[in-house]
Amino acid sequence: MSDVMMDDPLRPSGLAQGQQQILGRPLDRIDGPAKVAGAAIYAFEHAPDRVAVAAIVGTPVGAGRIIRIDTRAAEAIHGVVAVITDDPRMPAGQANSRAMPAFQTDTIFHYGQPVAIVVAETQAIANEAARLVHVEVEAAPGRFDPRAQPVEAKPGIGFLPPIEIGDVDSAMADAAVTLDATYTTPVHFPAALEPHATTAWWDGDAVTLRISNQVIGAARNTIAQALKVDKDKVRVLAPYVGGGFGGKTGVGAEAILAAIAAQHVGRPVKIALPRRQTAYMVHHRSDTVQRIRIGCDAAGHIAAMAHESVVAQNDQGQFLEPVPFGTLPLYAGKARRFTTGLVRVDLPETGAVRAPGEAVGTFAVECGMDEMAERLGLNPLAFRRLNEPTVDPTSGKPFSTRRMLDCYDEGARRFGWPDVLPDPASVRDGEWLVGIGMAAALRGNFTVKAEARVHVTPDGRAMVECDMTDIGTGTYTVLAQVAGEMLGLPIGRVDVRLGDTDLPPSAGSGGSFGAGSAGSAVALACEDILAELARRMNASPEELRLKDGCVMAGGRQVPLADLLRGEPLTGYGKTGPGKESQRTSQASHGVHFCEVAVNAVTGEVRVRRMLGVFDIGRVLNAKTARSQLIGGMAWGIAYALSEDAVVDTRTGTFVNPDFGEYHVAVSADIPALEAHFIEEIDDSANPVGAKGVGELGISGAGAAVVNAIYNATGVRVRAMPVTLDKLLADLPPI
Amino acid sequence: MQWTINGQRYVAEVDVRTSLLDLAREHLGLTGSKKGCDHGQCGACTMLVNGRRVNSCLTLAVMHDGDEIMTIEGLGQVGNLHAMQSAFVKHDGYQCGYCTPGQICSAVGMLDEAKKGWASHASASLTDAELNDAEISERMSGNICRCAAYPNIVDAIREVAGLGDREPVLVAAGEVGA
Ligand code: FES
Ligand code: FES
Numbered sequence: 001m002s003d004v005m006m007d008d009p010l011r012p013s014g015l016a017q018g019q020q021q022i023l024g025r026p027l028d029r030i031d032g033p034a035k036v037a038g039a040a041i042y043a044f045e046h047a048p049d050r051v052a053v054a055a056i057v058g059t060p061v062g063a064g065r066i067i068r069i070d071t072r073a074a075e076a077i078h079g080v081v082a083v084i085t086d087d088p089r090m091p092a093g094q095a096n097s098r099a100m101p102a103f104q105t106d107t108i109f110h111y112g113q114p115v116a117i118v119v120a121e122t123q124a125i126a127n128e129a130a131r132l133v134h135v136e137v138e139a140a141p142g143r144f145d146p147r148a149q150p151v152e153a154k155p156g157i158g159f160l161p162p163i164e165i166g167d168v169d170s171a172m173a174d175a176a177v178t179l180d181a182t183y184t185t186p187v188h189f190p191a192a193l194e195p196h197a198t199t200a201w202w203d204g205d206a207v208t209l210r211i212s213n214q215v216i217g218a219a220r221n222t223i224a225q226a227l228k229v230d231k232d233k234v235r236v237l238a239p240y241v242g243g244g245f246g247g248k249t250g251v252g253a254e255a256i257l258a259a260i261a262a263q264h265v266g267r268p269v270k271i272a273l274p275r276r277q278t279a280y281m282v283h284h285r286s287d288t289v290q291r292i293r294i295g296c297d298a299a300g301h302i303a304a305m306a307h308e309s310v311v312a313q314n315d316q317g318q319f320l321e322p323v324p325f326g327t328l329p330l331y332a333g334k335a336r337r338f339t340t341g342l343v344r345v346d347l348p349e350t351g352a353v354r355a356p357g358e359a360v361g362t363f364a365v366e367c368g369m370d371e372m373a374e375r376l377g378l379n380p381l382a383f384r385r386l387n388e389p390t391v392d393p394t395s396g397k398p399f400s401t402r403r404m405l406d407c408y409d410e411g412a413r414r415f416g417w418p419d420v421l422p423d424p425a426s427v428r429d430g431e432w433l434v435g436i437g438m439a440a441a442l443r444g445n446f447t448v449k450a451e452a453r454v455h456v457t458p459d460g461r462a463m464v465e466c467d468m469t470d471i472g473t474g475t476y477t478v479l480a481q482v483a484g485e486m487l488g489l490p491i492g493r494v495d496v497r498l499g500d501t502d503l504p505p506s507a508g509s510g511g512s513f514g515a516g517s518a519g520s521a522v523a524l525a526c527e528d529i530l531a532e533l534a535r536r537m538n539a540s541p542e543e544l545r546l547k548d549g550c551v552m553a554g555g556r557q558v559p560l561a562d563l564l565r566g567e568p569l570t571g572y573g574k575t576g577p578g579k580e581s582q583r584t585s586q587a588s589h590g591v592h593f594c595e596v597a598v599n600a601v602t603g604e605v606r607v608r609r610m611l612g613v614f615d616i617g618r619v620l621n622a623k624t625a626r627s628q629l630i631g632g633m634a635w636g637i638a639y640a641l642s643e644d645a646v647v648d649t650r651t652g653t654f655v656n657p658d659f660g661e662y663h664v665a666v667s668a669d670i671p672a673l674e675a676h677f678i679e680e681i682d683d684s685a686n687p688v689g690a691k692g693v694g695e696l697g698i699s700g701a702g703a704a705v706v707n708a709i710y711n712a713t714g715v716r717v718r719a720m721p722v723t724l725d726k727l728l729a730d731l732p733p734i
Numbered sequence: 735m736q737w738t739i740n741g742q743r744y745v746a747e748v749d750v751r752t753s754l755l756d757l758a759r760e761h762l763g764l765t766g767s768k769k770g771c772d773h774g775q776c777g778a779c780t781m782l783v784n785g786r787r788v789n790s791c792l793t794l795a796v797m798h799d800g801d802e803i804m805t806i807e808g809l810g811q812v813g814n815l816h817a818m819q820s821a822f823v824k825h826d827g828y829q830c831g832y833c834t835p836g837q838i839c840s841a842v843g844m845l846d847e848a849k850k851g852w853a854s855h856a857s858a859s860l861t862d863a864e865l866n867d868a869e870i871s872e873r874m875s876g877n878i879c880r881c882a883a884y885p886n887i888v889d890a891i892r893e894v895a896g897l898g899d900r901e902p903v904l905v906a907a908g909e910v911g912a
Contacts, residue, residue, distance in 0.1 A: 029823070031831070033813070036828070036835075036838060037812045038765070038766020038806035039766065039807075041765070042832065044769075046765065122752075123760070191880055192832075193770045193878065195769065240831065241830060242830045243832060243881055472828070472831065474829075623826050626826075627826045627881075630886075631829060631882040631883065632882075659771055659776050659878055660775045666877075666884075667888065670884040670885060
């Protein structure tokens with residue numbers, strides 16, 4: 001076993017010497033044919049025989065107490081198998097091992113809180129019966145308007161404590177040029193396209209769940225804890241996950257409820273959350289209020305940088321959106337202040353959605369930087385360059401790798417960013433006002449514990465195994481590329497098994513740590529195999545070269561299959577964060593450039609073109625990495641222009657909890673997007689040297705759009721999203 | 735009731751409330767068509783019914799007695815992919831893959847509509863519907879991809895439609911119409 005924590009910079013010799021030349025290449029996904037042919041199996045599909053279908057009943061009010069639940073009418077429907085309300089393990093919300101929800105409580109934390117499960121022969125029957133379950137409640141006035149609640153300045157939840165360095169107030173008072181502006185972002189839904197779903201079945205006292213989940217190793221522990229069974233009795237499967245975006249990091253109530261129901265009725269049970277229920281039973285990203293203060297000397301050097309925010313959470317939730325997280329290492333400035341205040345509300349739980357912190361924090365800081373550049377009379381790009389730090393300005397730690405300046409240069413060159421910006425509202429194209437904008441991108445990098453097993457078999461193939469998930473992130477493919485590179489095998493000779501907790505525990509997908517962490521465990525497992533192959537070649541591992549199924553050392557070349565002597569060879573790798581992770585400040589970096597056209601008559605905004613240049617450490621697969629980045633950029637466009645979950649503050653319900661009214665981007669909203677890389681392998685990050693990708697593309701992307709809208713129109717909107725009603729009144733005369 | 739799905743005849747009795755999508759997924763084991771919303775807002779369930787694309791969650795199985803239905807499973811299989819399926823793999827026209835069968839069925843149906851000269855909101859006129867990026871995006875906007883693989887999906891469709899790769903547009907804003 002190769003067990004190496006990141007206590008020092010590290011590059012496995014097998015990667016340094018890789019001969020196969022497949023790592024990083026833009027190879028097609030190995031799971032692609034199954035996906036395009038409809039043969040990939042998701043959570044709600046291919047259930048065992050005799051599966052019953054369930055629907056969940058939610059509370060009809062947002063605050064108060066449950067008096068009783070009358071199930072008689074529901075039970076009378078032909079085809080209803082059971083209506084379950086009284087199992088003490090029924091969760092009032094989603095669970096994770098650090099924060100379990102209340103169980104079988106009569107307290108109502110929010111509208112739509114799960115209180116009963118209806119199990120039936122078909123979905124139609126279950127849905128019909130669920131509507132007939134009468135939940136009698138004593139309603140109470142609820143805290144449904146986050147902006148009307150008192151703010152706790154030091155909430156004591158979340159991972160990011162308040163930070164205060166120097167004296168921001170006096171630095172602001174002394175500054176030659178200042179900005180003090182408040183920006184807001186609305187509630188965002190993760191809205192993965194595959195519903196949150198589970199199929200559960202028992203075999204004696206052991207339960208298997210096929211589940212739509214990002215982190216199944218943790219899910220297994222959580223499910224065991226919630227069901228009060230030994231974790232060895234729980235198996236979780238997730239071979240394909242139809243998107244997660246943070247919403248599937250914890251264990252949804254539907255998973256626990258499916259297992260409970262399956263046990264009650266003695267049959268497999270499956271549950272998929274209907275789209276409108278998803279809004280209540282899955283966490284969302286909190287709305288935010290963010291105050292940015294920047295103080296500069298006359299030349300534009302930042303002396304004070306403050307990013308103070310307020311976010312919401314309900315009484316069950318332990319998560320706190322870390323709004324200023326991405327701002328900590330972003331720009332220089334001696335006096336610094338970063339805070340996240342909390343308001344408690346009676347709304348569904350808030351939680352991690354793609355790039356928690358940066359996705360919304362960058363709207364404030366990057367629009368603030370744009371406003372500040374204008375006040376200083378500087379090009380916004382030059383202003384950022386001027387304030388590029390040499391060490392982490394908050395922690396004082398050295399950066400592991402940081403190619404922000406190169407991203408700026410390359411992006412500006414490719415986009416054609418001018419030295420002097422056109423004046424706001426000065427460029428017209430027929431009835432369209434045209435403008436350009438830019439913003440920096442930054443997402444903190446994390447490496448987490450991961451293990452993997454790799455077999456090479458006598459037929460000269462390799463098999464990679466771990467309980468990692470591929471939620472669209474390309475995991476199957478990049479793990480095959482890591483193994484192929486190290487073992488000298490073409491991609492077609494590497495198989496990958498994921499999504500099964502019977503396999504070695506891996507990172508899971510979340511926080512952009514998946515590929516770097518899981519890939520590193522695979523690399524270390526391969527190192528194990530290389531050490532044994534070297535021994536059989538009477539060589540040192542450093543002398544070994546492997547390519548196309550042949551092993552070379554000391555002038556000899558032996559087919560891999562021959563070295564195996566008819567027996568498979570297995571390696572086991574394990575890695576995780578260590579002293580080097582603590583010693584350095586690690587992040588992925590980048591920049592977005594964007595051109596928009598705003599209709600001078602209607603205020604409609606069209607993004608005409610957008611490009612980003614990104615520093616993500618080692619690129620494991622240029623095709624899948626690019627796809628993740630442009631996907632994030634598209635999210636940024638939608639955050640800037642349309643995504644806006646509206647709470648009815650009288651009832652605690654969502655006004656627009658489905659795709660018809662909560663507007664994610666569609667094809668017509670998204671132009672050709674370009675993403676380019678500045679590649680530098682980050683040996684401090686993890687053994688494969690890769691930094692996070694999936695959340696970087698969204699960071700700053702929306703701010704670039706908003707800044708371009710300002711340049712096009714001269715209208716500065718600080719309340720996201722920038723819908724046309726916020727532009728119309730102030731547009732220049734036609 | 736009987737349906738011809740992917741060239742094969744199926745006979746079944748179903749609850750009248752059963753959607754065409756649930757007929758395929760829950761009764762016939764054809765789970766390639768996906769359910770993203772079950773109420774006509776995402777396109778993941780797109781099938782070709784008598785050659786036209788349809789949100790199969792929004793139509794009842796009993797309304798299709800005798801119809802010819804094509805699902806993703808009929809379009810092509812692993813090892814024998816349809817040109818549109820291969821183009822999606824090549825251009826990475828997906829990430830999680832959940833919207834993908836619907837996107838592909840929709841793309842195939844859409845190209846046929848365009849070939850027949852049907853206009854869209856993006857067309858210059860009712861009789862002029864030359865396929866370009868704006869036309870493709872407009873006509874594909876009933877298919878949500880939350881992973882937002884849209885640029886790659888457009889590239890894949892361009893290839894199948896014989897339009898070739900797109901050129902990156904590099905014009906500084908100051909030059910546009912200034
Ligand atoms: S599942 Fe049919 S449109 Fe969404
Ligand atoms: S590939 Fe995930 S929704 Fe389209």
